Amino acid sequence: MNFRTDLALERRELIYDNVPDGVKFEEKIEGKTKITRIKIETKEGEEALNKPRGNYITLEIPPLSANPTESETEIELIAAEISALISQKGCVLVAGLGNHNITPDAIGPKTVEYTLSTRHVAESMPQFNFRPVAAVAPGVMGQTGIETGEVIRGICDRIKADCVIAVDALASRSVSRLGCTVQISDTGISPGSGVGNARRELSQSTLGVPVIAIGVPTVVDALTVAQDAVKSGGEAFIDKSKLGSLMVTPREIDSVVTSVSKVLALSIGRALQKDLSVSDLYFLTQ
Numbered sequence: 001m002n003f004r005t006d007l008a009l010e011r012r013e014l015i016y017d018n019v020p021d022g023v024k025f026e027e028k029i030e031g032k033t034k035i036t037r038i039k040i041e042t043k044e045g046e047e048a049l050n051k052p053r054g055n056y057i058t059l060e061i062p063p064l065s066a067n068p069t070e071s072e073t074e075i076e077l078i079a080a081e082i083s084a085l086i087s088q089k090g091c092v093l094v095a096g097l098g099n100h101n102i103t104p105d106a107i108g109p110k111t112v113e114y115t116l117s118t119r120h121v122a123e124s125m126p127q128f129n130f131r132p133v134a135a136v137a138p139g140v141m142g143q144t145g146i147e148t149g150e151v152i153r154g155i156c157d158r159i160k161a162d163c164v165i166a167v168d169a170l171a172s173r174s175v176s177r178l179g180c181t182v183q184i185s186d187t188g189i190s191p192g193s194g195v196g197n198a199r200r201e202l203s204q205s206t207l208g209v210p211v212i213a214i215g216v217p218t219v220v221d222a223l224t225v226a227q228d229a230v231k232s233g234g235e236a237f238i239d240k241s242k243l244g245s246l247m248v249t250p251r252e253i254d255s256v257v258t259s260v261s262k263v264l265a266l267s268i269g270r271a272l273q274k275d276l277s278v279s280d281l282y283f284l285t286q
Contacts, residue, residue: 006170008056054187064259079270090162096137097168104218109137114265172217179256189213222246
């Protein structure tokens with residue numbers, strides 16, 4: 001069966017015994033967080049994992065509490081991985097992709113709500129040493145009639161952004177990874193891929209600046225859930241026509257999305273504003 005997933009880690013797991021030499025892999029444990037790094041270096045690697053060449057870092061973190069300051073260790077780990085992929089100078093545009101009205105697709109817009117934007121004060125308040133950061137939730141084409149990529153490109157050109165951090169919801173093939181797995185990559189992203197409505201990609205080739213993609217899975221394909229549930233019986237017991245394109249999400253998805261969005265916003269803030277602690281950022285964005 002061709003399982004649907006946006007996670008490079010899960011793509012590698014599916015072909016565990018047939019991973020080509022062009023895919024580098026390493027993993028380590030930091031406290032309660034498992035960090036996996038995958039680097040795709042060749043065309044064969046791209047074809048095997050169905051992902052463009054580049055770096056994919058996956059952090060499998062403990063379930064998050066409603067108070068993000070209790071996840072400071074995880075925030076620091078996520079921030080360190082973002083810092084390793086991004087330039088240390090210049091204006092950054094944080095783009096929250098997705099539809100605010102559809103809860104599993106709202107991680108991007110809600111992350112923007114909690115992001116510390118400093119572009120408007122960075123020059124007028126030099127004593128705080130703020131890095132200029134702008135944040136926008138461009139909506140989806142069904143709401144605006146404009147491709148997300150066109151909106152982001154126009155803003156990048158106007159504010160002369162040096163980098164884009166794009167945040168979006170993803171799809172996983174494992175229910176256990178929903179809401180507690182963070183994927184960071186330097187290859188860009190296709191908005192809406194997590195909820196099955198992928199649009200034109202956001203990448204350095206389309207925007208003209210580096211794009212760091214941060215995603216958290218919030219949905220899993222219903223067919224995948226069914227397949228796992230009857231693994232011993234095989235595919236013959238599954239009526240694929242009835243499942244269609246159904247997606248499954250946790251019943252507590254509202255609180256999950258809120259917690260994840262706050263943690264991602266604080267992680268981005270720590271990566272960009274080196275002089276501010278997690279507590280400082282939380283105070284300034286709540």
